Each structure stands twice: as structure tokens, then as C-alpha cells.
Amino acid sequence: MEFNGILNIDKPEGITSHTAVSRVRRLLGVKKAGHSGTLDPLATGVLPIMVGTAVKVSDWLTGHNKGYLAGIRLGIETDSEDITGKVIAAYNGTLPSFDDFKRAAESFVGKVQQIPPMYSAIKKDGRKLVDLARKGVTIERSPREIEIYSINAIQDGTELFLEVACSKGTYIRTLCADIGKCLGCGAVMSSLRRTKVGNFTAAASIPLDTLLNMSTEDIHGLIMPAESIFSDMEIVTLPPFFERLFKNGAPVFVHKLGRSDIIEGVLYRIYGSEGFFALGEAAVIDGLDAIKVKKFF
Template sequence: MSRPHSVVSQVPSGVLVVDKAPDMTSHDVVAIARRALGTKKIGHCGTLDPMATGLLMLVVERATKIQDLLMSEDKEYEGTLTLGVTTSTQDRQGEPLEEKEVRSFAPEEIDAAFGVFKGEFEQIPPMVSAIKKDGVPLYKLARKGQEVARDPRPVHVTKYEIRDIALPEVTFSVDCSKGFYVRTYAHDIGQHLGCGAHLSALRRVRSGKFTLERAVTIDMLKTAPREDLYKAMISLAEISLMRGA
């Protein structure tokens, strides 16, 4: 479907919130947005794995200058972990590594395991991450079958909620700090319960003050008139008000 021509010549500066679809990378979304908005000056705040959906903030034009500031804010995710199977990537897209029986855990036992990972604690980043070791992203080493030692990183969980327990699946939400790996969170909870686990679904619903309420879908990004996408953007002035600046 061809995009209707736009009479707007100047690309506005601001943030476009996109509801990322599954099975695409964050870079895929940026590439679509570059064409849709008619600009090369665009980036994203906080990578979402291909299997994940939800809030991806795109910074456009002068908003690229506040990219690091926006990325530093706390985030909220909704996810599902599957007990009994650990994988090479700590999520459902990896190769199964070990399978264990999942006993009939009481809700209190599962809540206690989540409770261990609340407040300030440390995570060891997964091998499938963008963190660099001697200048090389870990995920590139992982693709070659290499595993290297990773330093634990301080993270913070403000709150969590267990939404549903249908063993072996546990559905939850978590409010966490920048640099938090939800798949490592799922993996570590599984290790604490003694049966292992991996992340089987993930959706980001908030980043700082930004939510999905004003998000555009990938289909809209591909087909909506350019002017409509400009109108959907959150301006730098509004961002300052939102953040109390």
C-alpha cells in the first residue's frame, strides 16, 4: 500500500511511541520509521528483543540529544516465565539446555522466589546481550558458541505482581531499573525454585512517563499519512512538562 503524499516539508522533533510487533528487531522499527517520517536522524530508546512486543520510543531529529536521558528511566514489563526448562538465551528463542520436573508449587513459594529479587540486587548479564567484551558485543561471541565471564551489574526492582499461576507458566509484571534483563530475572527465579525457567513472553508497557496510550502500531507506521505520524509525536515541549523539567 503506497503512502499518501504529505505537504509537510519539515520533520518535527520529538518522540514517537511505537507498539513493536513480535518477530522484528528494534532496528527494523527504526528502518521503517526513517522511511515513514522522511528523516535519517532517528534512534530508539532501549532495545526490545525480537520476541518482545510493546513500547519502543523513537527519538526524532533534535530529540536524539535526550536519548540517553530517556533511556535512563525505570521501565515496566508484563511477562510470562515457563518453569522446568532452561535455554541458551534464557528465553523461548534459545536452545533447551536442561529440563526438570516442575512440582506443584504453592503460590506462596512462587511469591517468595519473586521476593528474593526485589529492591537492590545484582544480575549477571546474559551472553545474548549487546554488552561488549573487549569491544565485541556478547551476542556475537554467543553466536560463535563462546561464553565469557560477565561482571554482575547492580539493578533494582521497585515492585512486582504475580498475575496468574498456571504451572508450568507464571504470568507477572515488574517495575525495574535501566539495564534490567527480564529473561535473566525469569532464569534466576527458576534457579531459586530449583527447577529452572525461561522467559516465554514479554511486553514493555511503560518507560519513564511514556506509556502505550499514545503508541502507533507497526501497520500505522507503514501506511498512515506522514502528517498523521507527525501529529502522533510527543513534542520536546510536552516531554519537558511530562518530566517536570
């Protein structure tokens, strides 16, 4: 039985994303497998795992927007910006009110510059920042533009949470720390659950432990086709002649397909006699609207 597609896994706390992928790879007996973006051991939630030929869509899946539910603790700062790190500062004053916390959090909505944390998988001169951080080394990092689409501040008894929708590359630990700096009291991330990656949601995910106890036949029925991550793109179906041309790398002129609704710069799902096989990008070539190859799958 072949396994090619995407499994929407709910990663448990206490293991790395790499460990989760390794367990799925061994379970299914596949050579190729990968994930859509690292979740720290502290974090739980949505971890789409691509197996078999679906690893080809990894670059596209990691670029999807994400959703998180994060616990945040005011009044302390750590070297890792989360609760697992070494405390480097503690605030002795009166902590801000919930309303002040809410206003500070909401001020981060929009496009903002964020400095990646030292405790991250980003590489500098071939070395991961986290490896340097564990040796006590801190280096200068350039800020990166991210976008926070929405933040909902939540109070549950004495605990505070942030419900965040954001772009790829956003570090929620750093967001918590930055909110703490904005309030003047410091803050760390105390918990993290990823609730969404693109169209993959926590509600539809499968706990990793549950998956490991399922039969391969049942697992096969849970695997989603790789093309499912492109469900928001329109379909262009090529007749056999143009399919052959396209598969050889040649652009296809839109007027020959009888289409007048193709928009320059937009990506399309390309289908042929055996279904989905590529992404195409609309472009103007020699003054005519055409679709050129973007990526084969």
C-alpha cells in the first residue's frame, strides 16, 4: 500500500516535530516525510505531515497562514521567551489590568517588525541560533516583517491567553515578550497550541497517539491529497495535446483553451487526463495571455 498525501496530526506536548515525523515515517514505512513548520516541544496542535510524493508541496504548505492559542504570563522574562527558559528578570510592581493587557496586545495587529528569538531554528553561517543560544552565545538578528491579522485577548480566572491569527514566520514567544515590553512588566509564553495551518484545523486533526494505534488501512483513508492545500485556486483543465506541451515546459496560450477569465500573476491548479499534476502561473507572453509552468507535482 502506497502512502502519498498529507496527514493532519495533533502533536502532543513533550516531543519535537522531527520526532513526530519520524514516528509517522516508521509507522507507514515510507522513505520520504516532512512537516509544515516546527512546533517546539512545549507546543501542541496542528502539524500537517507530508508523506511520499506530497513532500513536494512542503514549500507551499509552510507558507500558509497560521492560528494559535497561547498562554502568556506577565511579570517575568526568560532567555528563551517562554516558561521553560532561565528567568533573567522579574517585575516587582503591580501587574497591568486586563484592559491594559488587551490594549497592548491589540496594538500589534497589522504588519510589524519582529526580531527572531535566539532560541529558534533560523541559521546563521550554517549554525542554528538555538545551538548558539544553548552555549550562551547571543548574536545580532535582523528584524523581519510579519503580519498579525487578529489578536483576541482572553482572561480565564487568573490566566491570560492570546488567540492569534498570523502570517508565516511569526514567533508567538517573541510576540508575548514584546507585549510584555510594551506593558513595562515583561512577559513569557506559558503554553502554545497551534489551531490552524492554512485549511488544516485542530478540530479535524488526529492525535499522534491515536494514529500510532490505527491500522494502515484506516490511516490510508485519512490521508488528504497534496492538491488539497491548493483548494482556493481555480482549476484549468488541459486537453491532451496542450497537456503534453505543458508537461514539456511549454506555455499554453489562454485563447486556445477558450478561457477569457485568466488573470495575469494568478496561480492555477492544472489538471490533465489523470488529474492534478502542476501549478501554472498566468502571464503575458508575446502580448498574449498564457499559462506557464510554476511547479510540477
